[in-house]
Amino acid sequence: MTAETIIQSLASGLLMGLLYGLIAVGLALVFGLMDVVNFAHGEFLMIAMYATFFLFAFFALDPILAAPLVAAALFVFGAVVYLLVVRFAVRAKANTGMVQIFSTFGLAVLMRGVAQYFFTPDYRSIPHSWLGGKTISIAGIYLPQPQLIGGLIAIAAFAGLYFFIHRTDFGRALEATREDAGAVALVGIDKNKVFALGWGLGAALVGLAGAVMAIFFYVFPDVGASFATIAYVTVALGGFGSVFGAFAGGIIVGLVEAITTLILPPSLKTVGIYSVYLLVVFVRPRGLFGSI
């Protein structure tokens, strides 16, 4: 193992990590806003990947161009999911935590079933996109272009999110609701509207990630499952609800995955991520950036 291979895999790990962060940030946003873990988050990613695939298949729209459309579609989808399912789940009179877990989990199963019914269980991929399969060499390190652009999109999305939360009225409403939903209602902000927009925003972010992922990953009904577990670990590593913790968590997960693949057989690559999660929470039970 030369220094070059190590740098090479760390660089690709970093890029993948930025994407993991982008996948996970929607989850962190919604959790921070209303203490709900969306167990259908992986299926949101799956839907976004299918949307990208079909935009390519029917309209020959390149995934990079499709990304904003997919994000917009997912925004609507996320808001609708909140209004139809989650709104009622958080109102449950008994076992609220359980109801949230299992209503969103039921949604995940339902979405997988719907995807299998309409799209069949076949693995699909986008054959000739602008970036697919291309690499770029920077100072002797070869980087896959889809991941590179994906990483840049992730950084831009995080910057945009930062600006949005701190500089816009809606962002402030979001922060305020996160801190004290009751007080927010007293000053006349419609809590439901903020929650719906929060869900929309969270879904739009995972939609962006899905559009990029569709360039270099197979699209199939169960694709969300493996990424969802990684997303939960990412969010938990950063500290539940911390949006920028998710960003840092994503980078850590990407790097750990790269290091694990250098040492262990590829089939064990997630073992590294999971072990790091356990190590972190055993030492810091509220994640790296969570307040104790």
Added chain:
Amino acid sequence: MDKAFIQRRRRDLVVAACLAAIAAAVPMFVKDVYVQNIMVLTLLYGALSQSWNILSGYCGQISLGHALYFGLGAYTTAILFTKFGVLPWFGMLSGGVLSAIIAMALGYPCFRLGGHYFVIATIVIAEITLLLFHNWDWAGAALGIDIPVRRDSWVTFQFTRSKLPYFYFALGLACVAWFVTWWLEDSKWGYWWRAVKDNPVAAESLGVDVFNSKMGAAAVSAFLVAIGGSFYAQFVSYIDPESVMGFQFSLLMALPAVLGGIGTLWGPLLGAVILIPLTELTRSFIGGSGRGIDLIVYGGLIIAISLARPQGLVSLFSRKPKPAANPVREAVAS
């Protein structure tokens, strides 16, 4: 002690005995192997869910990684039998004890974690073990273990001609899991667990040993689930990591309890009686097309029941509205 409470517990015991007797008589009238198979699975998942309910329902420590103990039970039995010729009955007991020990060893660091951190830790630990078994050549790796069939006998707990012995064992297991829950419900432990679930800080201040009561719940729960896993290995006589340790088992243990009523005595069995036949029937009648209609029905049902009946279906049977579990909190909320 409250008289009505003692009466209720006695009534529960009588009802359970009657139901068990009726269940034991059912195979005399139902000869169809397919239906018998569904009955075995229903009883097995009822028992598993009842065991899961001890840790997650009564003690409130939601585990979505119980597939770990199910798999450990199955693997211990299968490995001891195929590699060392140890009879499944001893394998079953070893699997149970091993799982209980591992549950406590894992509980030691994990029970410090709260809420979602704990849930994710349980998922992640089960996944790591699954991946390790996938790569563990001695234990059959991804190919798994084929349990050789000797002859039909209770000694080797193998039956190829009839499903009835499996049915009676599963019935026995469900009865044991139910009885253990019934017995623990009114023991020191049962009260501790509910106190820990409702408010660990208040419980601790009243002298409840919070940590050890969680450990106790984990050990009992893991032991019973591992027995179920051993049984499953004998029942299907072939195991591989995915088929005994996959995430779906963790869910299939949790769902009946959630649908029936989490933290209740009858919830898990009620949930299993509804959910498992429904799953099997949708799978064989409309799922055969491979087009995911079974998933749609299943997912829609989970959403509908969890939203419409958050306290579980068992609440349909309670005659009068129960007093609020936590009067102060409810009063503040309303």
